[in-house]
Amino acid sequence: DGGITQSPKYLFRKEGQNVTLSCEQNLNHDAMYWYRQDPGQGLRLIYYSQIVNDFQKGDIAEGYSVSREKKESFPLTVTSAQKNPTAFYLCASSIDRLVLGDSYNEQFFGPGTRLTVL
Amino acid sequence: GQQVMQIPQYQHVQEGEDFTTYCNSSTTLSNIQWYKQRPGGHPVFLIQLVKSGEVKKQKRLTFQFGEAKKNSSLHITATQTTDVGTYFCAGLRGSARQLTFGSGTQLTVLP
Numbered sequence: 001d002g003g004i005t006q007s008p009k010y011l012f013r014k015e016g017q018n019v020t021l022s023c024e025q026n027l028n029h030d031a032m033y034w035y036r037q038d039p040g041q042g043l044r045l046i047y048y049s050q051i052v053n054d055f056q057k058g059d060i061a062e063g064y065s066v067s068r069e070k071k072e073s074f075p076l077t078v079t080s081a082q083k084n085p086t087a088f089y090l091c092a093s094s095i096d097r098l099v100l101g102d103s104y105n106e107q108f109f110g111p112g113t114r115l116t117v118l
Numbered sequence: 119g120q121q122v123m124q125i126p127q128y129q130h131v132q133e134g135e136d137f138t139t140y141c142n143s144s145t146t147l148s149n150i151q152w153y154k155q156r157p158g159g160h161p162v163f164l165i166q167l168v169k170s171g172e173v174k175k176q177k178r179l180t181f182q183f184g185e186a187k188k189n190s191s192l193h194i195t196a197t198q199t200t201d202v203g204t205y206f207c208a209g210l211r212g213s214a215r216q217l218t219f220g221s222g223t224q225l226t227v228l229p
Contacts, residue, residue, distance in 0.1 A: 031215055042124075042206060042219040043161070050215060058216065090160055094215070105215060106151060106163040 003027065004110035006091050011115045013085075021076045021113045023091030030095055032074040033107065036060060037088040046089075049074055078115065085117045122209050124220030132228050137194040139223035141207035148210040150183055150190045151217065156203040164192075164205075197227045 004025040013019045023032065031050045035043040045058030049068040063082025068074050074093075078085045092107040121144045131137050141150065149168040153161035165174055167183035167190065174181045180193045190207055204224045208217040 033217075035219075040127075040221075040224075042221040043208075044219075045216060048216060096215075102168045103149075104166055104168070105149075105210070106166055107161075107217065108163065109160040112160050 004091060004093055004108055006089075006110035006113050008113060009111065011113055013115070013117050015117055016080045018077055018079050019085075019115065021078065021089055021091075021115070023074045023076065023110060024072055025074075025093045025108075025110075026072060027093055027095070027108065028071070029093035029108070030071070031093060031105075032068070033092045033094070034058075034064070034066065034074070034076045035090045035092065037090060037112075043090060046076065085115060087115060089113045089115055122207060122218045122220040124207055124223055126223055127221065128224050128226070130226045130228060131197050133199060134196050137197050137201070137225055139192050139205050139207075139225075141190045141192075141209075141220050143188045143209050143218075145211070146187050150187075151208045151210070152181060152190075152192055153206045153208060153219075154203050155206065155222070159203075161206060194225075197225070199227050199229055201225060202227050 006023050033048040034046040037043050044060050046064050047066040049055035052071050055066050055068050065077045090112045091110045094105045094107045097104045123142045125140050151166045152164040155161045165181050170187050171185045172183040178195045182191045204222040206222045207220045
Protein backbone atom coordinates (compact mmCIF):
# COMPACT_ATOMS: atom_id res chain seq x y z
CA ASP A 1 0.00 0.00 0.00
CA GLY A 2 1.83 3.11 -1.22
CA GLY A 3 1.73 6.43 0.54
CA ILE A 4 3.23 8.81 3.04
CA THR A 5 3.27 8.10 6.73
CA GLN A 6 3.81 10.51 9.58
CA SER A 7 4.06 9.55 13.18
CA PRO A 8 2.88 10.12 15.76
CA LYS A 9 -0.49 11.72 15.02
CA TYR A 10 -0.36 13.73 18.27
CA LEU A 11 2.80 14.80 20.08
CA PHE A 12 3.24 16.68 23.32
CA ARG A 13 6.52 18.18 24.45
CA LYS A 14 7.73 20.48 27.16
CA GLU A 15 9.04 23.90 26.27
CA GLY A 16 12.79 23.89 25.65
CA GLN A 17 12.93 20.32 24.29
CA ASN A 18 13.85 19.43 20.75
CA VAL A 19 11.46 17.05 19.01
CA THR A 20 11.79 15.11 15.75
CA LEU A 21 8.81 14.40 13.50
CA SER A 22 9.08 11.48 11.13
CA CYS A 23 7.99 11.34 7.49
CA GLU A 24 8.37 8.25 5.32
CA GLN A 25 7.19 7.65 1.75
CA ASN A 26 7.26 4.56 -0.45
CA LEU A 27 6.07 6.34 -3.59
CA ASN A 28 9.61 6.61 -4.98
CA HIS A 29 9.17 10.39 -5.15
CA ASP A 30 12.25 12.54 -5.49
CA ALA A 31 10.97 15.69 -3.77
CA MET A 32 9.76 15.99 -0.20
CA TYR A 33 8.40 18.96 1.74
CA TRP A 34 7.54 20.07 5.24
CA TYR A 35 4.72 22.53 5.88
CA ARG A 36 3.30 24.13 8.98
CA GLN A 37 -0.41 24.88 9.29
CA ASP A 38 -1.88 27.12 11.97
CA PRO A 39 -5.64 27.27 12.70
CA GLY A 40 -7.57 28.99 9.93
CA GLN A 41 -4.48 29.54 7.83
CA GLY A 42 -2.89 28.10 4.75
CA LEU A 43 0.24 25.99 4.57
CA ARG A 44 3.63 27.60 5.00
CA LEU A 45 6.75 25.92 3.65
CA ILE A 46 9.44 25.10 6.22
CA TYR A 47 11.98 23.05 4.23
CA TYR A 48 12.03 21.08 1.02
CA SER A 49 14.34 18.56 -0.60
CA GLN A 50 14.51 17.76 -4.29
CA ILE A 51 17.08 14.95 -4.04
CA VAL A 52 18.84 12.88 -1.43
CA ASN A 53 21.47 14.73 0.62
CA ASP A 54 20.18 18.12 -0.50
CA PHE A 55 17.57 20.40 1.04
CA GLN A 56 16.59 24.06 0.91
CA LYS A 57 15.03 26.49 3.37
CA GLY A 58 11.44 27.48 2.80
CA ASP A 59 9.69 30.60 4.02
CA ILE A 60 9.78 29.84 7.76
CA ALA A 61 12.89 27.68 8.36
CA GLU A 62 14.10 29.43 11.52
CA GLY A 63 14.02 27.09 14.51
CA TYR A 64 13.73 23.95 12.37
CA SER A 65 16.22 21.50 10.88
CA VAL A 66 15.94 18.58 8.46
CA SER A 67 17.99 15.77 6.94
CA ARG A 68 17.58 13.72 3.77
CA GLU A 69 19.90 10.74 4.06
CA LYS A 70 17.50 8.37 2.30
CA LYS A 71 15.06 8.95 -0.54
CA GLU A 72 12.20 7.56 1.54
CA SER A 73 12.75 9.62 4.68
CA PHE A 74 12.70 13.35 5.50
CA PRO A 75 12.58 13.91 9.28
CA LEU A 76 11.95 17.37 10.72
CA THR A 77 13.42 18.53 14.04
CA VAL A 78 11.64 21.31 15.86
CA THR A 79 14.29 22.91 18.02
CA SER A 80 13.95 24.91 21.21
CA ALA A 81 14.81 27.99 19.13
CA GLN A 82 11.39 27.85 17.44
CA LYS A 83 9.42 30.48 19.32
CA ASN A 84 5.90 29.19 18.67
CA PRO A 85 6.13 25.50 17.77
CA THR A 86 2.57 24.41 18.54
CA ALA A 87 1.01 23.68 15.15
CA PHE A 88 -0.12 21.02 12.68
CA TYR A 89 2.88 19.74 10.67
CA LEU A 90 2.36 18.23 7.24
CA CYS A 91 4.85 16.32 5.13
CA ALA A 92 4.39 15.92 1.38
CA SER A 93 6.17 14.40 -1.58
CA SER A 94 5.98 14.86 -5.33
CA ILE A 95 7.46 13.69 -8.58
CA ASP A 96 7.55 15.46 -11.92
CA ARG A 97 5.50 13.88 -14.69
CA LEU A 98 5.51 14.98 -18.31
CA VAL A 99 2.11 14.74 -19.97
CA LEU A 100 1.93 15.86 -23.61
CA GLY A 101 4.80 18.27 -23.01
CA ASP A 102 3.41 19.81 -19.81
CA SER A 103 4.98 19.19 -16.40
CA TYR A 104 2.72 17.93 -13.63
CA ASN A 105 3.93 17.77 -10.03
CA GLU A 106 1.06 17.41 -7.62
CA GLN A 107 1.94 16.90 -3.99
CA PHE A 108 0.80 13.97 -1.88
CA PHE A 109 0.39 14.71 1.80
CA GLY A 110 0.80 12.56 4.88
CA PRO A 111 -1.84 12.56 7.64
CA GLY A 112 0.07 15.15 9.67
CA THR A 113 1.38 15.46 13.22
CA ARG A 114 -0.27 17.82 15.71
CA LEU A 115 2.49 19.11 17.97
CA THR A 116 1.63 20.77 21.25
CA VAL A 117 4.39 22.35 23.30
CA LEU A 118 3.41 22.85 26.92
CA GLY B 119 8.09 37.42 -2.31
CA GLN B 120 5.27 35.79 -4.14
CA GLN B 121 1.86 35.98 -2.52
CA VAL B 122 -1.29 34.09 -3.32
CA MET B 123 -4.50 35.66 -2.06
CA GLN B 124 -7.68 33.64 -1.79
CA ILE B 125 -11.24 34.84 -1.15
CA PRO B 126 -13.57 34.46 0.54
CA GLN B 127 -12.12 33.10 3.76
CA TYR B 128 -15.42 31.52 4.77
CA GLN B 129 -18.55 30.60 2.83
CA HIS B 130 -21.78 29.14 4.14
CA VAL B 131 -24.24 27.84 1.56
CA GLN B 132 -27.49 25.94 1.61
CA GLU B 133 -27.24 22.48 0.08
CA GLY B 134 -27.94 22.77 -3.62
CA GLU B 135 -26.56 26.30 -3.96
CA ASP B 136 -23.44 27.05 -5.99
CA PHE B 137 -20.06 28.04 -4.53
CA THR B 138 -17.03 29.83 -5.95
CA THR B 139 -13.59 30.58 -4.50
CA TYR B 140 -11.09 32.89 -6.14
CA CYS B 141 -7.33 32.94 -6.13
CA ASN B 142 -4.99 35.79 -7.17
CA SER B 143 -1.22 35.80 -7.41
CA SER B 144 1.10 38.80 -7.33
CA THR B 145 3.27 37.16 -10.00
CA THR B 146 2.79 34.92 -13.02
CA LEU B 147 2.53 31.26 -12.10
CA SER B 148 4.01 28.22 -13.82
CA ASN B 149 0.89 26.31 -12.86
CA ILE B 150 -1.85 26.37 -10.26
CA GLN B 151 -3.02 23.45 -8.16
CA TRP B 152 -6.15 23.00 -6.06
CA TYR B 153 -6.41 20.94 -2.90
CA LYS B 154 -9.26 20.03 -0.54
CA GLN B 155 -8.80 19.52 3.18
CA ARG B 156 -11.63 17.92 5.15
CA PRO B 157 -12.01 18.95 8.79
CA GLY B 158 -9.28 17.24 10.82
CA GLY B 159 -7.67 15.84 7.68
CA HIS B 160 -4.82 16.58 5.35
CA PRO B 161 -4.86 18.32 1.95
CA VAL B 162 -5.80 16.12 -0.98
CA PHE B 163 -4.88 17.07 -4.53
CA LEU B 164 -7.81 17.90 -6.81
CA ILE B 165 -6.37 19.23 -10.05
CA GLN B 166 -3.54 21.10 -11.73
CA LEU B 167 -3.92 23.73 -14.47
CA VAL B 168 -0.94 24.70 -16.60
CA LYS B 169 -2.16 26.57 -19.69
CA SER B 170 -3.31 30.16 -20.01
CA GLY B 171 -7.13 30.26 -20.07
CA GLU B 172 -7.44 26.57 -19.24
CA VAL B 173 -10.76 25.21 -17.97
CA LYS B 174 -11.14 21.75 -16.47
CA LYS B 175 -14.18 20.00 -15.06
CA GLN B 176 -14.56 17.23 -12.52
CA LYS B 177 -18.24 16.33 -12.22
CA ARG B 178 -19.75 19.36 -10.39
CA LEU B 179 -16.40 21.15 -10.00
CA THR B 180 -15.11 23.61 -12.63
CA PHE B 181 -11.58 25.00 -12.44
CA GLN B 182 -10.30 27.98 -14.43
CA PHE B 183 -6.84 29.47 -14.96
CA GLY B 184 -6.71 33.09 -16.05
CA GLU B 185 -5.30 34.29 -19.35
CA ALA B 186 -2.40 36.03 -17.60
CA LYS B 187 -1.75 32.95 -15.41
CA LYS B 188 -2.15 35.07 -12.29
CA ASN B 189 -5.63 34.10 -11.16
CA SER B 190 -7.79 31.04 -10.84
CA SER B 191 -11.20 29.99 -9.62
CA LEU B 192 -13.00 26.89 -8.42
CA HIS B 193 -16.77 26.69 -8.90
CA ILE B 194 -18.96 23.98 -7.40
CA THR B 195 -22.43 23.54 -8.85
CA ALA B 196 -25.26 22.36 -6.60
CA THR B 197 -23.22 21.80 -3.45
CA GLN B 198 -23.67 18.66 -1.36
CA THR B 199 -22.79 18.02 2.28
CA THR B 200 -19.83 15.96 1.07
CA ASP B 201 -18.30 19.16 -0.35
CA VAL B 202 -17.65 20.49 3.18
CA GLY B 203 -14.01 21.36 3.80
CA THR B 204 -11.36 23.95 3.09
CA TYR B 205 -10.30 24.51 -0.51
CA PHE B 206 -6.77 25.76 -1.15
CA CYS B 207 -5.20 27.03 -4.30
CA ALA B 208 -1.43 26.73 -4.63
CA GLY B 209 0.78 28.38 -7.19
CA LEU B 210 4.01 26.87 -8.38
CA ARG B 211 6.93 29.25 -8.44
CA GLY B 212 9.75 28.78 -10.89
CA SER B 213 11.97 25.77 -11.29
CA ALA B 214 12.44 25.14 -7.57
CA ARG B 215 9.10 23.36 -7.36
CA GLN B 216 7.91 25.37 -4.37
CA LEU B 217 4.18 25.78 -3.94
CA THR B 218 2.78 28.96 -2.42
CA PHE B 219 -0.57 28.21 -0.84
CA GLY B 220 -3.49 30.57 -0.55
CA SER B 221 -5.08 30.92 2.88
CA GLY B 222 -8.00 28.74 1.85
CA THR B 223 -11.78 29.05 1.69
CA GLN B 224 -13.66 27.13 4.35
CA LEU B 225 -16.94 25.85 2.90
CA THR B 226 -19.86 24.91 5.11
CA VAL B 227 -22.89 23.30 3.47
CA LEU B 228 -26.13 23.48 5.44
CA PRO B 229 -28.55 20.58 4.86
